[in-house]
Amino acid sequence: MSLNVSCQFDTNEEKREKMEANLIVNAFCVKADMDPDLNLQLCDPFSLDCRVQLLWTHWLSDGRSLLHAFCRADNLRLHAGPRQISVCQSLTQWFLDNCPPSQNDDPVRKATAVKDEQHYQDDLRTGAFDFQVRDTTTQQSTSSRWAQAEEKPRPYQVVFNVQPASMCWAYPQPRILTRVDVYPIPLLKPDGAGQDPVPGVEQVDCTLEFWDPCCQEFRILRRFSLSETRFTRVPLPGISAQSKQIVQEEGKRAEKELLDNQVAFSDMWRIVMHFTEENLPENRPKKIIAAPPSLVACTRIDSYFNASMVPDIQLGFTFNQISLSLHNQVAIPSSSLLDSQFHLDGTMPTDFPFATLNFSSVSANVRYRLAETLTASLDLSSQVQANLINFRFLVDESILEPTNMDVQNPAG
Structure with a gap:
């Protein structure tokens, strides 16, 4: 050894x-x-x-x-x-x-373990985040690339990657997400000047992922779609169907139920767009305007921090x-338990x-x-x-x- x-x-x-x-x-x-x-x-x-x-x-x-x-x-x-x-x-x-x-x-x-609750609303659009775009294509999307310190976003920084097409942001402390709203945005350019795009590709599959420090990799929390015409509220774990119905009237109750059941505490989150031009039909123009930086404009993210829950x-x-x-x-058995005629x-x-x-x-x-x-x-x-x-x-x-x-x- x-x-x-x-x-x-x-x-x-x-x-x-x-x-x-x-x-x-x-x-x-x-x-x-x-x-x-x-x-x-x-x-x-x-x-x-x-x-x-x-x-x-x-x-x-x-x-x-x-x-x-x-x-x-x-x-x-x-x-x-x-x-x-x-x-x-x-x-x-x-x-x-x-x-x-x-x-x-x-x-x-x-x-001293009193609740030091901190609620944050619309983090990326109204918070003090710094934005950085990485033009180079990342060959690996596995944890080995992100395990290095220079590859991780710093606290209050949003990093946009080309491959995989993703938006990654970091907090100064581990948080859970209490609300993720995705608003519709244009996905493709029109066929020509002044012409509307032909119906075809109207949504992009996305995943909401969090960084797990033990596994040293991103883990998928939820899957959702980015649409050109539809508003999407990502169903986060821990909210029951009854709480979804009363989320507008009793938002605090639904949020409390989520906080009691949510276990995904992380200081680094990302949204990955699973969308490539090769997935387009042959009759569609390959002019994609939906990119990771556009996620900031169409996404509202609320977060919550409590040191006693980490x-x-x-x-x-x-x-x-x-x-x-x-x-x-x-x-x-011992020899004393055996008869002398048996061996x-x-x-x-x-x-x-x-x-x-x-x-x-x-x-x-x-x-x-x-x-x-x-x-x-x-x-x-x-x-x-x-x-x-x-x-x-x-x-x-x-x-x-x-x-x-x-x-x-x-x-x-």
Whole structure:
């Protein structure tokens, strides 16, 4: 096993103090010695790349700090059987005996964790945002490009990209969006001078995305359409159908319901236009005038900030594949329990796998908020497959075909 650790302390002009540590582990495995002659394997050797960030920002006035951690591994193979379960129970009991949970309630923390609510209306059009257009075409739209500091917009800055056609903006603190209204704008030039465009392409598919610091990538929150003739209000998560009907009369009630259920806190958001000239019909002129800078004029965005609602701990995990092998383990009785006329011939293996659960493309995000009561939220996506050994032919038979799984447990 090899271990590489690097640490970095950063204090920049954005007043975001940060300490970052990168951890790389190669060929890591876990074994347990239950008896001198019994070596128990809990997991096969695997490699792990982990990045941990500790932040204490200027908008945290109560002495809190934020912890962001992201771990990535290719393949992880676990083994489970009666003996492995016994080892895990012993480890759990040891931790409970030696590391009891803290019962100390800090009254100062509770007193200072008062709600410091800040409501913002029409951020991009009436706020103090600076605009920047990037003419160069970005070849990659993945997180690796945006993970670099120079590629990210600064707080109160809007950046327009050509490819992907997007408008990205950043706040000085994590916020949630409480309202997104999209007004109609012209999408194409007329066929000729003074002529109206022929009906054809009347809307552009767009996505509203937020930056996830744990996954180090943009995640889609909602899909909507940019239309030439229709007004669109993006349905944000957490607003029920009843609240939508009374949003005009009781806007505060709908906003409160959204704030209680919304979990997408981020300091960087973007709108991506999924629209290219190649998608136009042959009889349409390829003269597109809809561009990312036009999104500012046709979009109203309201946001909300509350430091007490920002998760204190955010953990992200990504695995190419996780395999769980279920073992049948034979307990060998002592010689005193065996009659002298019976002896074990050794043809029966004492430990062999009989089933396998495979989880492919595993992505999980966990968020904790350490307030007066501990609240947590979980997002998990994967593809599951199960195999069972046919002991007659000693081959694996599939009992569950590859099935997509998506689990979301919002904070309660």
